[in-house]
Amino acid sequence: MTDPSRQPPSNQPWRWALIGLAVVVLAGAFAYVAGWLTPQRLSSRRLVDTLQEGGGVHPGFRRNHAKGVCVVGYFESNGEAASYSTASVFAAGSRTPVVGRFALPGGNPYAPDSSVPIRSFALRFALPHGEQWRTGMNSMPVFPVATPQAFYDQLVATLPDPATGKPDPKKAGAFFASHPETGAFLAWVKTAKPSASYVTETYEALNAFYFVDGTGKRHAVRWKVTPVATDDAGTGPQAGDPDYLAKDLQQRLAQGPLRWHLRVTLAEPGDPTNDATKQWPADRHTIDAGTLVIESEQPQDSGPCRDVNYDPTIVPEGIAISDDPLLPARSAAYAVSYLRRTSEEAHLPGAARATTPSEHP
Numbered sequence: 188m189t190d191p192s193r194q195p196p197s198n199q200p201w202r203w204a205l206i207g208l209a210v211v212v213l214a215g216a217f218a219y220v221a222g223w224l225t226p227q228r229l230s231s232r233r234l235v236d237t238l239q240e241g242g243g244v245h246p247g248f249r250r251n252h253a254k255g256v257c258v259v260g261y262f263e264s265n266g267e268a269a270s271y272s273t274a275s276v277f278a279a280g281s282r283t284p285v286v287g288r289f290a291l292p293g294g295n296p297y298a299p300d301s302s303v304p305i306r307s308f309a310l311r312f313a314l315p316h317g318e319q320w321r322t323g324m325n326s327m328p329v330f331p332v333a334t335p336q337a338f339y340d341q342l343v344a345t346l347p348d349p350a351t352g353k354p355d356p357k358k359a360g361a362f363f364a365s366h367p368e369t370g371a372f373l374a375w376v377k378t379a380k381p382s383a384s385y386v387t388e389t390y391e392a393l394n395a396f397y398f399v400d401g402t403g404k405r406h407a408v409r410w411k412v413t414p415v416a417t418d419d420a421g422t423g424p425q426a427g428d429p430d431y432l433a434k435d436l437q438q439r440l441a442q443g444p445l446r447w448h449l450r451v452t453l454a455e456p457g458d459p460t461n462d463a464t465k466q467w468p469a470d471r472h473t474i475d476a477g478t479l480v481i482e483s484e485q486p487q488d489s490g491p492c493r494d495v496n497y498d499p500t501i502v503p504e505g506i507a508i509s510d511d512p513l514l515p516a517r518s519a520a521y522a523v524s525y526l527r528r529t530s531e532e533a534h535l536p537g538a539a540r541a542t543t544p545s546e547h548p
Contacts, residue, residue, distance in 0.1 A: 252291065253294050264282075275505075283313065289436065292325070309321070321501040341362055371464060389411055390411060392409055462511070
């Protein structure tokens with residue numbers, strides 16, 4: 188029998204000390220990212236506060252893309268992307284369940300559908316073994332600015348003037364004049380019109396990512412979904428109806444599932460991965476990775492997308508985020524918005540509900 192007095196000293200205190208140190212380091216990193224230790228720097232809270240100032244506070248709703256509708260379906264891979272990414276979603280013949288959300292940009296959930304020419308499409312792919320791939324896409328070719336600070340400055344410059352309820356043209360003009368990178372977006376928006384359907388839009392991820400293949404090689408990519416349906420594209424709203432997009436979606440789904448092709452563009456050396464204001468040349472190799480199929484829709488206040496934070500940095504093995512500074516900023520701002528709206532929901536009359544860990548970001 189071993190004499191306890193001869194046992195080596197327990198290393199348990201050191202283990203606890205290391206765990207404690209790790210917690211302190213993580214807490215410090217989180218505080219820094221949130222802007223708590225350096226109040227003068229841009230934080231996700233300041234960004235969301237400014238979004239609220241522009242769109243108003245609507246308890247229980249997202250701070251941006253507040254007006255939307257849930258959709259459910261699946262993605263069917265044809266295997267064409269499997270040589271570039273080990274993600275199981277791209278395995279030939281695989282079918283991956285999807286929970287999505289169509290929406291309008293802006294913080295007002297009651298805005299008329301014709302108020303902006305941009306529509307958004309967010310998706311959550313539920314891969315095997317608990318992996319997820321989340322992506323948020325918009326129906327525009329480029330993002331206006333390249334950095335979180337510039338996005339914040341744009342929000343401030345275009346806040347409604349209390350006297351008129353509209354942005355001050357001088358402030359907005361001064362911002363765009365001092366940010367020439369917005370030129371491509373401004374050129375597009377001059378001719379953009381609100382489309383009559385979510386279904387006829389092409390939705391671009393805009394930010395760059397990497398596909399990682401079986402050898403570990405990374406391939407810089409951007410993706411988009413292009414519609415099979417193209418009728419009525421860009422024809423404008425139904426006269427006098429502020430909510431025509433949801434009705435159009437319901438009517439189309441009553442006739443059968445709706446489809447998009449997932450197209451992945453591969454960069455060549457020199458193509459920027461850190462600047463969403465710049466398109467890659469049109470001759471870049473693009474593959475059709477498979478078909479996205481939407482089968483049903485539900486209201487966002489009760490549908491399966493309600494509790495999903497469409498954080499674009501949540502990716503499965505085989506996909507990695509790039510050096511685009513907008514990606515971590517989006518992730519942090521989405522988290523703040525998520526916590527605010529779910530906290531508000533819990534205090535709304537009749538809003539008691541149960542959640543599961545999978546619903547959280």
